[in-house]
Structures are given as structure tokens and as C-alpha cells.
Amino acid sequence: MTYLTRAQAMKDKLITIRRDLHSHPELGFQEVRTAHRITDTLHDLGIEYETGIAKTGVVAYLGEGEPRIALRADMDALPILEANNVEYKSENTGVMHACGHDAHVTCLLGATMMLNEDFKQGKLKGSIKLLFQPAEEIGGGDITSGGELMVQAGALNDVQAVVGMHVISTLPSGEFFVREGAFMAAVDTFEGEIIGVGGHGAYPHEAIDPIWLAAQVINAIHGIVSRRVDPTKQGVISVCIINAGTATNIIPGSAFLSGTIRSFDESVRAQLHADLDKAFSIARTLGGDYKCKIIRGYPATVNDANMTEFVRGMATGLIGEEHVHEAELQMGAEDFSYMARAKPGAFFYLGAKKDEKHRPHHNAVFDIDENVLPTGAALMAEAARKYLADRAK
Ligand SMILES: [Zn+2]
Ligand SMILES: [Zn+2]
Incomplete structure (x- = not known):
């Protein structure tokens, strides 16, 4: 069974996690409840973890030894008053997951559940480092963002590659986008x-x-x-x-x-x-x-050539060539850039357009199509599985 099929079977669970995170958004370096939600899940899965990395971040390992790849999800929300009238609307007035980082945490937890099962069954060799990173949205000048802090804390030192994902509310739902070299500004x-x-x-x-x-x-x-x-x-x-x-x-x-x-x-x-x-x-x-x-703010996010080819191939195998596209250059920025400077990295986009309404990022009516949650979880899991399998040969 592919990760896509397995993730589809957990769709309701993923939606529940995402809605819980969405209704309890926290600003950068204040992601205490979010970190608890993550460590509760890791604990239930029997996975050891470390907290307090880059202040409110969480790091954990699946498996052991090399090869080792890191999977990254950012955790923070934005100071925006949510204007959506949905049952999972923000309960923290004036704070909103308006960039989709709730979905990133959800997808990485979903990937963790599947990968953990495979490690237990002896299907995977090597290890995976999970990076739940705080404070992507704040940084520059005197403030060091969560991604840069994680790199400074040495979180990337013991991995050979790193993969990150962003859901994009303005791109067609379920479509995969990546670009080699400079990607974000x-x-x-x-x-x-x-x-x-x-x-x-x-x-x-x-x-x-x-x-x-x-x-x-x-x-x-x-x-x-x-x-x-x-x-x-x-x-x-x-x-x-x-x-x-x-x-x-x-x-x-x-x-x-x-x-x-x-x-x-x-x-x-x-x-x-x-x-x-x-x-x-x-x-x-x-x-x-x-x-x-x-x-000075974030440096450009530059995708490593080999890692870009790798994730493109991985996505093609998982969701089909017709859903894999070349991303356009983005004038927006990402602090995944620090991680991709530390180790060969690939950052990709997953389209998540919910409906016909324009719901741009960092906007009070931002929302995503939750149907992409299984796809996101499967892409993260498959990236790690394939990386380990390719290097074990
Ligand atoms: Zn953002
Ligand atoms: Zn973001």
C-alpha cells in the first residue's frame, strides 16, 4: 500500500488534528500548546523527543544511524483576526493560522505515524529527524527566526538532507510544485x-x-x-x-x-x-x-539541484507526472532558507485552493482545502522513505 492510500485512510484523523491546531493558533516562540499537541502524539507513538529546541520547537528521531534525512514543519500563526465563520475558527482572538502552518504540523505528524509503523516492522533502514520549528513568520534585524535558531542550535548537523513543504491556498488543490536553485527571495x-x-x-x-x-x-x-x-x-x-x-x-x-x-x-x-x-x-x-x-531579513531559499530532482521524482512516483509542476520564482521569503544553506535541501509547494473565493496567505479569510492533508502527509513520508531506500542500495 502506498503512503497515499494509507494517508487517505487517516484523513478524518488528520482533519481533526488540523482543526484543533487551527482553532488554537499561537504566535512565534509562543507555540506552547502546539508543542504539547505534537509531543502528545509522539508520546502515544512511543517516540522519544526533545523540547525547547529554538525555544518552543520539538525535535525527534525515527530509526537510527545513517542515512538520515530531516523533515521540517513550521508551527506558528499570525497576528490576524480570523474572518472565516467555520466551526474550527480561531479561539485565540487576534491570532490566526493564516499561512497554513497548522497543515504543515498535521502533515508531518501524519507522515510520522506511517513512518513509525514501517520502522517498527523493520521496513526502513537509517533514520529520520523530525523538526517542528517555531517562529517562521518573525525574523530579520534583531530577531532570529525559528529556522535560523534551529540551525544555530545544531539541529541540522547530524542529517544529510532536509525537506520542507508549504501548502499554498492560491494554487490548484493537490498539485505539486518545485523549482531547482533560487526559489523564494x-x-x-x-x-x-x-x-x-x-x-x-x-x-x-x-x-x-x-x-x-x-x-x-x-x-x-x-x-x-x-x-x-x-x-x-x-x-x-x-x-x-x-x-x-x-x-x-x-x-x-x-x-x-x-x-x-x-x-x-x-x-x-x-x-x-x-x-x-x-x-x-x-x-x-x-x-x-x-x-x-x-x-537584513531571510536569505533566498535555494533548492539543491540533486534534492530537487529527488523530490520531483518522488512526487511523480506518488501522485503522477500530471500533478507535478515547475514552480515560478517567488518574491516571498521563507526561513527554511537557513536549513537549505546548512544542508542540501528541497522545499516544495502543495496547492491547496479551497474554493472559488480568493483566500491569499496572511489574510483574514485564508483557508485551505483539507483534502490535501493526506497528500501532504504522504509526500513527506515518501520523501523520507525513498531517500533512505535510495541510499541503502
Ligand atoms: Zn507566512
Ligand atoms: Zn508560511
Whole structure:
């Protein structure tokens, strides 16, 4: 029996777990109940585990020795007031599983149940490391995300590869998407201040108008991607906040600009940072001054070539070639990126569109088609099984 058939038979159980997690969402590094739900299941299965990894994470092993592959699921929810009127609606007002991480935990628990059975029956050799990771949604600047913390804690040191999955509410349900190399973007933020000299709106020559300076700076910023970055490579800088001024006859003393910087290639990322600073320096050329702070976020998620081919083949065998697709580049970010930097990794998408309503991620009406839960569990289990089997040959 394939994992798909076995997982289909547990569908009701998986839905129950997912709904329980969905109605009790917890923010990053606060996933205490979620961790308990995970360890209760592991305990019932007779699996030893370790808690407190990366603060609220849970780690466990199935089997022993090498080869060893890690399977990762993130656990956290978002500060959003759920607008869905469903029986499993969030009971933690203002917090919502609006990215589907409840489904990721569910699928990994489902995979664990099946793999554990197979280990008990002596069908698998080697081991699997389960990584239940907290705080995917918070990170960057002074905050170290759950994925980065797990890597820092050495959770990836004793594995040879790592696989992660994301359900996507806007992609067709049950379809598998993956992409070799850069898949999701590096995300950095900038906060800039343009410093002029304030004065009377009627006497601009006696002031140094920071709004005029900001206009030049913004123009220069918008020229960076089109004129400075190699046209065959991708990147984007968007100025998303601009603040200055208090009255129609006062030239303010300063103006604030901030926004987002996204890229896939580390050299492009470095160039965007350097050229952004140069764009701000125009303020100095024209008699003002500036400060520009860049807050580094997650690096790009880069799928290892061999691991990508491996998961693509694995999915083709499990759900059929017609359901396996090439993913498009994503400007969004993921802290699985840290794990995929530590060890050869593959991150894939599982389409989970529920109905005709637009239910994007990080939105109050986000929801998924629960019919994909068995597919997700089977994909995770099969990735681990096949990895071990291929290497045991
Ligand atoms: Zn998210
Ligand atoms: Zn997510």
C-alpha cells in the first residue's frame, strides 16, 4: 500500500488534528500548546523527543544511524483576526493560522505515524529527524527566526538532507510544485532619513528642502534595478513608506523613507544594498545629509539541484507526472532558507485552493482545502522513505 492510500485512510484523523491546531493558533516562540499537541502524539507513538529546541520547537528521531534525512514543519500563526465563520475558527482572538502552518504540523505528524509503523516492522533502514520549528513568520534585524535558531542550535548537523513543504491556498488543490536553485527571495528592509534644514515655505533658498531631496533619492532608487542590476537577474526595491511635513507653509527638517528589498542572488543582494546607499547619498550632494539603515531579513531559499530532482521524482512516483509542476520564482521569503544553506535541501509547494473565493496567505479569510492533508502527509513520508531506500542500495 502506498503512503497515499494509507494517508487517505487517516484523513478524518488528520482533519481533526488540523482543526484543533487551527482553532488554537499561537504566535512565534509562543507555540506552547502546539508543542504539547505534537509531543502528545509522539508520546502515544512511543517516540522519544526533545523540547525547547529554538525555544518552543520539538525535535525527534525515527530509526537510527545513517542515512538520515530531516523533515521540517513550521508551527506558528499570525497576528490576524480570523474572518472565516467555520466551526474550527480561531479561539485565540487576534491570532490566526493564516499561512497554513497548522497543515504543515498535521502533515508531518501524519507522515510520522506511517513512518513509525514501517520502522517498527523493520521496513526502513537509517533514520529520520523530525523538526517542528517555531517562529517562521518573525525574523530579520534583531530577531532570529525559528529556522535560523534551529540551525544555530545544531539541529541540522547530524542529517544529510532536509525537506520542507508549504501548502499554498492560491494554487490548484493537490498539485505539486518545485523549482531547482533560487526559489523564494531574500528579503531585506531599509529605513532612511533625509536630513535637510527646515524653514518657511515662501523662502526655500534659506532652507534645504528634504522633500525635494527625497524626490531625487526616490528617482535614483527606482533606477537601480533597471540601470544597475544585470538585466538577466532579478531584484526589486520598493519605497513603501514616505513621511515628511506638518503644514503647508513649513519646509520640514527631514523626511523618512522606508521599504523592501528583494533578491535571489547574494551578489545582487549586496549590490542593491550598496546602490541604495549611493542613491541616498544624493541628498548629501545637494547640501543635505542622510542615514540609511538596512535590516537584513531571510536569505533566498535555494533548492539543491540533486534534492530537487529527488523530490520531483518522488512526487511523480506518488501522485503522477500530471500533478507535478515547475514552480515560478517567488518574491516571498521563507526561513527554511537557513536549513537549505546548512544542508542540501528541497522545499516544495502543495496547492491547496479551497474554493472559488480568493483566500491569499496572511489574510483574514485564508483557508485551505483539507483534502490535501493526506497528500501532504504522504509526500513527506515518501520523501523520507525513498531517500533512505535510495541510499541503502
Ligand atoms: Zn507566512
Ligand atoms: Zn508560511
